[in-house]
Amino acid sequence: QVQLQESGPGLVKPSQTLSLTCTVSGGSISSGSYYWSWIRQPAGKGLEWIGRIYTSGSTNYNPSLKSRVTISVDTSKNQFSLKLSSVTAADTAVYYCARNILTGYSPFYYYYGMDVWGQGTTVTVSS
Amino acid sequence: EIVLTQSPGTLSLSPGERATLSCRASQSVSSSYLAWYQQKPGQAPRLLIYGASSRATGIPDRFSGSGSGTDFTLTISRLEPEDFAVYYCQQYGSSDTFGQGTKLEIK
Numbered sequence: 001q002v003q004l005q006e007s008g009p010g011l012v013k014p015s016q017t018l019s020l021t022c023t024v025s026g027g028s029i030s031s032g033s034y035y036w037s038w039i040r041q042p043a044g045k046g047l048e049w050i051g052r053i054y055t056s057g058s059t060n061y062n063p064s065l066k067s068r069v070t071i072s073v074d075t076s077k078n079q080f081s082l083k084l085s086s087v088t089a090a091d092t093a094v095y096y097c098a099r100n101i102l103t104g105y106s107p108f109y110y111y112y113g114m115d116v117w118g119q120g121t122t123v124t125v126s127s
Numbered sequence: 128e129i130v131l132t133q134s135p136g137t138l139s140l141s142p143g144e145r146a147t148l149s150c151r152a153s154q155s156v157s158s159s160y161l162a163w164y165q166q167k168p169g170q171a172p173r174l175l176i177y178g179a180s181s182r183a184t185g186i187p188d189r190f191s192g193s194g195s196g197t198d199f200t201l202t203i204s205r206l207e208p209e210d211f212a213v214y215y216c217q218q219y220g221s222s223d224t225f226g227q228g229t230k231l232e233i234k
Contacts (some may be wrong), residue, residue, distance in 0.1 A: 037223070047164075047172065047215055049223040063128055063222060096171055102219070111219040113162035113177035115184075120171055 002027040004097050004118035012091075012125050018084040022097030022118055029078045030055050035100045037114060038071060038082045040093040048093075052100065053080055087125045094120040129153055131216050133226035139234040146203040148229045150216035155196050160219040163192055163201045166228075167212045175214075176201065208233075 008020035022036070029036065038050040051061035053071045061069045065084070073080040084091060101112035130153040140146055150161070158179040164172035174183040176192035179199055189204040203210055211233050216226040 039225075046228045047166075047217075047225040049217075049225060052223070060222060100219070109159065109219075111160045111162070111177065113174045113183065114164070114172070114217070115174050115177075117171035117173075 002099065002116050004099065004116055006095060006097050006118045006121040008121060008123070010122055010124060012087055012123060013127050014088055014125055015086055018082070018087050018091060018123055018125070020082045020095055020097075020121065020123070021079050022081070024078045024080075024099075029073065029080065030075050033101055033103050035102060036071075036073070036080045037098045037100055039096045039098060039114075040091075041096070041120075042090075042093045050082065050084075050095075089125050092123065092125045094122050096120045128222050129156060129218055129220055129224055131218060131224055131226035133214075133216060133229045135229060136227075137230045137232060139232050140206055141234045142206050142208055144206050146201075146206055146210070146231055148201040148203075148214055148231070150194075150199040150201070150226050152197045152199070152218065156199075156218045156220070158195050161192075161194070161199050162217045162219075164215045164217065165210075165212050166215065172215065203231075206231075 003025045005023045012018045035054040037052040051071050053059045068085045070083040097118045098114040099116040104110050132151045134149045161179040163176040166172040180192045191202045193200050213228045213230050215228050
């Protein structure tokens with residue numbers, strides 16, 4: 001059974017770069033039908049999609065965060081990572097990683113949703 | 128970017144009642160790309176529905192999804208105590224988006 005686990009500093013200073021890693025266990029990150037996402041949730045608020053990375057290495061980002069976000073994958077470690085630069089207090093949130101299932105080929109894709117989630121990690125931006 | 132608007136913001140019902148949650152998209156979404164999630168306090172979201180109407184593994188059949196185009200609905204036929212939570216719709220696209228959520232609370 002695939003499990004995801006987020007890790008990284010719980011406290012980041014303003015203007016610095018937030019760095020988180022999601023470790024995939026119980027399965028390969030390179031399986032062809034999957035891609036991998038980061039989502040965040042400020043306390044008491046809704047879910048915000050940050051971005052995703054496909055097994056090919058291609059990425060897509062939330063337009064509102066695109067200038068500050070980088071998502072990468074390390075297949076040798078079965079991990080993918082998030083970097084968010086120039087953080088402010090508005091970036092304080094619980095950060096989740098998730099697995100997505102997408103099958104088919106352009107333009108006939110079928111999306112099976114985010115079926116596996118990490119437990120989430122709280123990141124606070126404060127001096 | 129497609130904006131998903133969920134209504135109502137809060138829904139107050141009693142166990143045994145039927146719940147109907149709405150998700151409206153700012154432009155047409157393929158039914159193949161629409162999912163629903165349940166989130167309880169302190170927990171990660173859980174996938175309920177994908178492809179607008181297909182239940183995820185282990186999801187009870189009291190949960191059902193429907194809709195197409197810009198209007199989608201999540202229905203819980205008879206509420207159980209464990210169903211009171213926050214529900215989100217989500218669409219896959221060039222940029223994924225979530226709705227703002229509907230809180231289902233006990234009346």
